[in-house]
Amino acid sequence: MRRQLNTLYVTTGGAWLHRDGLNVVMEVDRQERARLPLHMLESIVCIGRILASPALLGYCAQNGITVCFLTENGKFLARVEGPVSGNVLLRKEQYRRSDDPAATTAIVRNLLVGKIHNQHAVLARGWRDHREGLSDPAKYEHAVARLKRIPLRMLEADISTDFLRGLEGEAALAYFSVLDQLIRTEASALHFSGRTRRPPQDAFNALLSFLYTLLTHDCRSALETVGLDPAVGFLHRDRPGRPSLALDLAEEFRSLLGDRLALSLVNLRQVGERDFHSADGGAVYLTDEGRKKVLVAYQERKRDQLLHAFIEEKVDIGLLPFVQAQLLARHLRGDLDAYPPFLWK
Known part of the structure; x- marks a missing residue:
């Protein structure tokens, strides 16, 4: 690699x-x-x-x-970018799988199991570290329990991709309903009441959207490195101009490289109210100085290491999308029976 x-x-x-x-x-x-x-x-x-x-x-x-x-x-x-490179046979197999409902469901199932497992890991760490300071412990504990159950429902037989998308929505609703409890700042402008986008309606959503954009860029580069077409996905439907497979791959890392980093930036006061500005219509965006702070923190975070449970090696966080892209390519080639998701521990 x-x-x-x-x-x-x-x-x-x-x-x-x-x-x-x-x-x-x-x-x-x-x-x-x-x-x-x-x-x-x-x-x-x-x-x-x-x-x-x-x-x-x-x-x-x-x-x-x-x-x-x-x-x-x-x-x-x-x-x-220059001429498209990569293994044409791998890309043809990717296109075949994306048109096969059963094959698509198998990949989407594991992607979402990884995503929701990692969301659960964020909340579980918050429960362990800040249980006494939570504003609504009962609601928070209920959300943690729901995120633990939903991946088990995804493993049931005879399940469709659309049903998996519904379970993902259920998990997102539970997750974002309590994430604000992990924001430990008195500045009300840095709290949020739920996920909003296109455009973000508050500072924390603006921070998440910017981090997700950076993550998607890295995932797209990882997919192109191993020869996959970033535009043809499984979870995200094909749409002109949208890197659907890059968005698929990013799902597993949103909680790690997006949500956790956003919480750290706010709670450690590395970004504050001055790093955001409001536009017409109520949209909120990072300022130039705010983006620079986030970029520095994002690059530093990517240098940290985590143990990858499947390959049983420590990997720089910035290399994890490349590892997962390679594992997906190996699955499409038939070297792996299933796509192994990234599970954060």
Whole structure:
């Protein structure tokens, strides 16, 4: 498996990126602000009003460096990449499985078992560490119990993908109904009453949405690394312009790299009310400075290590999407009888 290389995040509004030999150079107001060797990069993510030269984009496309453009609020705009690579036989098998209801259900079942197990792990840790400080312990304990039962219902025979999606919705309702109890700050603006998106309606949802966007980008890179098509998923239905399989893969890591990190950032006061701003219509987004803080914390979190239960090895958190993408590819090739989800312990 190819090691995860660096991702360059560019957040300075009005920045101009261009190529100078084998380096990418960032200029702001015609003043050079940064320079980095291109061979160190796997991808470049431009957030906000960022310009890139054709020479830089051409070099990146030829050398397997993807360039993504996001709005300042983290919404995906475009992706520049070179010719599609990967095993055509693997992709053809991926397409066959995605059109086979039974095969799709088998993969979706394990994806969601992993997702809900990891959501349960977040709440179980919160119950263990902060039981005395919870605002509604009875409701919280009930949610923990529900998240423990739902994966068992997913293992029943003769179950459909749509039914699994319904159980996922039930789990999400229980999970997000009590997640606010783990936010230990007196600032009311940093609390939330449930998941909202497109657009997020409060600061914590804005933080979650931005982290989920970064995670989806990493999952897409992981899938392309092993030769899978990130646009053809199993849980998320195909839709033009949507990386459905990347969204599938991200589900297992949302609680670890999204929710837990968001809670840490708020509870440790690494982000505060000043790092968010409200737009017309009530939408809330991170400020430029807020995004920089989150990006630093996200990259630092990816350097931590966890034991992967299936391969029985310690793995950098940032490499976990690559491990899971490889395991999915092995399942599609027939090397594994089932897709083994990532289970956080």
